[in-house]
Amino acid sequence: MSYLQQIQATAQQMAEAISSVLGMEVTIVDSQLERIAGTGLHQETVGQKITGKSIYQKVLRNGREYIVNDVTTFDDCHTCDRRAECKELAQLCCPIMVGADVIGVIGLIAFSRERQSELRNTNDRLLTFTRKMAELIAAKAVEEASRARLLLVKNQLETVLNFIAEGVLAIDHTAKIISINYAAEKMLGVKASQVIGLTLGEVLPGTPIPEALRSGVGFHDREVSVWLKGRHHHYLFNATPMRSEGAICGVVASFRSFYDWRESSSRLPKISFDQIVGDCPAMLVLKAEARRAAATVSTVLITGESGTGKEVFAKAIHSESNRGEQPFVAVNCAAIPENLLESELFGYEEGSFTGARKGGKPGKFQLADKGTIFLDEIGDMPLSLQAKILRVLQEKHVDRVGGLQPLPVNVRIIAATNRNLETMIQEGKFREDLYYRLSVYPLSLPPLRERQQDILLLARHCLQKHTRVYTSEVTGFSPAAIKLLQQYHWPGNIRELENVTECAVIRAAGQLIDIGDLPARITQPTPPALPAARAEPAEKQAITGLLETYGKSVEGKKQAAKALGIGVATLYRKIRKYQIEG
Numbered sequence: 303m304s305y306l307q308q309i310q311a312t313a314q315q316m317a318e319a320i321s322s323v324l325g326m327e328v329t330i331v332d333s334q335l336e337r338i339a340g341t342g343l344h345q346e347t348v349g350q351k352i353t354g355k356s357i358y359q360k361v362l363r364n365g366r367e368y369i370v371n372d373v374t375t376f377d378d379c380h381t382c383d384r385r386a387e388c389k390e391l392a393q394l395c396c397p398i399m400v401g402a403d404v405i406g407v408i409g410l411i412a413f414s415r416e417r418q419s420e421l422r423n424t425n426d427r428l429l430t431f432t433r434k435m436a437e438l439i440a441a442k443a444v445e446e447a448s449r450a451r452l453l454l455v456k457n458q459l460e461t462v463l464n465f466i467a468e469g470v471l472a473i474d475h476t477a478k479i480i481s482i483n484y485a486a487e488k489m490l491g492v493k494a495s496q497v498i499g500l501t502l503g504e505v506l507p508g509t510p511i512p513e514a515l516r517s518g519v520g521f522h523d524r525e526v527s528v529w530l531k532g533r534h535h536h537y538l539f540n541a542t543p544m545r546s547e548g549a550i551c552g553v554v555a556s557f558r559s560f561y562d563w564r565e566s567s568s569r570l571p572k573i574s575f576d577q578i579v580g581d582c583p584a585m586l587v588l589k590a591e592a593r594r595a596a597a598t599v600s601t602v603l604i605t606g607e608s609g610t611g612k613e614v615f616a617k618a619i620h621s622e623s624n625r626g627e628q629p630f631v632a633v634n635c636a637a638i639p640e641n642l643l644e645s646e647l648f649g650y651e652e653g654s655f656t657g658a659r660k661g662g663k664p665g666k667f668q669l670a671d672k673g674t675i676f677l678d679e680i681g682d683m684p685l686s687l688q689a690k691i692l693r694v695l696q697e698k699h700v701d702r703v704g705g706l707q708p709l710p711v712n713v714r715i716i717a718a719t720n721r722n723l724e725t726m727i728q729e730g731k732f733r734e735d736l737y738y739r740l741s742v743y744p745l746s747l748p749p750l751r752e753r754q755q756d757i758l759l760l761a762r763h764c765l766q767k768h769t770r771v772y773t774s775e776v777t778g779f780s781p782a783a784i785k786l787l788q789q790y791h792w793p794g795n796i797r798e799l800e801n802v803t804e805c806a807v808i809r810a811a812g813q814l815i816d817i818g819d820l821p822a823r824i825t826q827p828t829p830p831a832l833p834a835a836r837a838e839p840a841e842k843q844a845i846t847g848l849l850e851t852y853g854k855s856v857e858g859k860k861q862a863a864k865a866l867g868i869g870v871a872t873l874y875r876k877i878r879k880y881q882i883e884g
């Protein structure tokens with residue numbers, strides 16, 4: 303639709319008004335030569351395209367104004383094929399401009415001798431007037447176009463908002479609701495038409511959203527209990543202030559049911575022992591032991607180097623136990639700062655410390671109630687917390703930070719570490735009593751280099767996974783590549799093998815992954831191992847360099863760990879070990 307088609311009704315009104323003031327006939331055409339408005343004889347052809355030779359074509363082409371005092375002396379009229387039927391005697395026309403673009407033409411036309419001489423005698427005055435009218439029409443057309451664009455964006459935004467499964471609502475600077483999506487309507491049992499314009503407190507009392515409006519600081523995953531229509535509701539809220547020219551003009555908040563979140567974030571796609579790749583004798587024994595552990599509620603301690611599959615085993619034990627339908631909550635004890643670990647694990651009561659969230663926060667043990675908690679990197683847990691874990695194991699309840707009453711929990715613990723806990727006990731860094739409570743079922747995963755016969759099996763498994771993701775044509779490995787994969791010492795274990803296969807799938811040009819698709823550390827003979835003391839600075843340098851490349855955020859660390867072929871937890875441990883600024 304052309305600019306002028308969008309304001310057709312207004313253009314017609316303006317043409318009639320101008321015509322009644324000047325006594326001339328008026329016509330307006332758009333950039334496609336369609337007559338948008340017309341008075342007198344031209345009213346009948348509104349909506350039609352102008353045919354024949356026309357002065358409007360010239361105006362549209364060069365953006366200039368034209369005055370034809372007498373059509374009989376105007377060259378273009380002589381050669382026009384509509385000359386016989388044309389009743390126009392004189393004409394004045396102006397381009398309608400938006401920036402440098404000619405979007406149409408407005409013309410004043412004389413059909414009588416009287417109007418013709420009037421037009422000739424008052425050329426300048428009429429031209430100035432018509433120019434102003436052209437500007438007005440252009441401004442109206444631009445206004446209408448931006449209104450239409452805004453409406454389109456508004457409709458697109460509404461569609462996006464209504465598509466989101468989370469509840470979303472926005473308030474203005476006076477805390478009045480200005481927008482609410484379909485999911486929020488359903489969760490709160492309201493209709494947008496009823497609540498838009500009401501204050502948030504009238505619709506959803508007791509949320510911390512107004513705090514974000516006052517302070518200008520948003521929040522993330524805040525647990526909020528509200529009493530609504532005679533029922534207690536438990537939500538997780540996010541909120542962020544909206545700003546316009548630096549000033550806070552409202553808040554947009556999203557929320558979801560706390561219980562739905564708990565279920566979706568902790569329920570796993572089931573992993574069975576059959577899905578754990580590996581049939582070397584050590585793995586067969588391990589799987590049999592793990593199956594036995596799954597049939598009990600006993601605590602399991604899984605040890606093994608980073609990337610050997612400790613978490614995979616923990617998930618399979620959970621999935622195949624009679625808690626398989628209940629939550630599996632994994633906590634990486636090395637990745638959470640020591641001062642936050644206690645509240646992360648056990649939760650806290652409202653107001654228990656400065657900055658504590660309204661409504662408190664459930665701990666991971668509470669979230670894992672009836673299910674399994676996986677305490678990864680347990681060797682990195684501070685001694686003070688080790689005592690508390692022991693208490694949970696013995697007394698089957700947790701003490702929330704700032705809480706008065708112990709909270710009963712029914713949680714199975716699976717712990718894992720790549721540290722030597724026995725050495726740590728001798729060094730006084732790990733509690734012996736906790737070690738024995740945890741290792742009711744000890745499982746020790748062998749490093750990949752000790753699972754020679756599984757290397758190819760695992761490499762093919764990883765290949766299948768990555769070819770699916772990258773829709774690659776690669777079907778296998780060349781014999782030379784297989785030989786190298788089997789000779790390599792795999793310090794990053796299965797995680798490293800996954801990364802190597804992924805890179806190779808991306809690099810491979812043919813159907814088989816060949817030597818050239820493998821990284822240099824695998825294809826070039828390994829230099830003799832450096833003594834640990836000399837190797838450390840190189841590792842430190844590599845970590846520092848990667849953190850500079852990827853950044854020190856959680857995401858950056860994940861990428862750095864991936865590049866190094868180690869787990870994030872191991873990276874955190876190394877960051878601490880080398881005292882790298884993280």
Ligand SMILES: Nc1ncnc2c1ncn2[C@@H]1O[C@H](COP(=O)(O)OP(=O)(O)OP(=O)(O)O)[C@@H](O)[C@H]1O
Nearest residue numbers: 578579580607608609610611612613614796797869
């Ligand atoms: N037997 C296996 N079969 C298939 N994939 C496996 C197997 N073992 C591990 N993996 C894969 O290897 C990667 C590393 O496994 P996992 O995270 O369980 O190791 P981890 O020992 O817990 O490592 P970290 O100590 O660094 O946390 C994962 O992507 C996992 O899916």
